[in-house]
Amino acid sequence: MQLNPYVTAVQHQLDAAAEAGGPEARALSERLTAAVEATVRLVLLEALSDAAREITLELAPGSVEVRLRGRDPEFVVNNPPSGDFEAMIEQSILGTMAPEDFDGTSISRTTLRLPDQLKQHVEEAAVRDGVSVNSWLVRAVAEALHGSRSANKGRRRETGEQNFTGWAR
DSSP states (O other): OOOHHHHHHHHHHHHHHHHTTOHHHHHHHHHHHHHHHHHHHHHHHHHHHHHHHHHHHHHTTSEEEEEEETTEEEEEEEOOOSSOHHHHHHHHHTTSSOGGGGGGGOOOOOOOOOOHHHHHHHHHHHHHHTSOHHHHHHHHHHHHHHOOHHHHTTOBOTTSOBOOOSOOO
16 A cells, blocks of 8 residues: 555645745745654554554454555455364364464453462463463363363263273272
């Protein structure tokens, strides 16, 4: 996307306003033209980034990004991954996909308030597992909701069976 037409339009508006102010205003306008160009470009980029963010909220789990190519922005549309989020969680729990693999496809943001001591234990567990706190929490929630093979070890099944792991004497 070319920003030059927009920058030029702002400069022409500034020049037109300066004409009405007389020679001193015109001289000031000429001195400000270079600074105005950089400012207008920055403000336009911020507006485009805000627009991309709003569009991303509507496209979730897809997204729109604004990238700079030289001095001009470029839009990149990332289509949502194929399949649904629930299937990705199920694959993760069955061990065919790492929990970190669905970090980037989050559908919503949730604020979680943890007691400081519990938060510290979560952080330690995440470090021990070599994943981020977010990945660890997503995995823990998914396992709690859907169960997992490791979480079911040693628990009584509905059929009355018991499975135990470890050593016996």
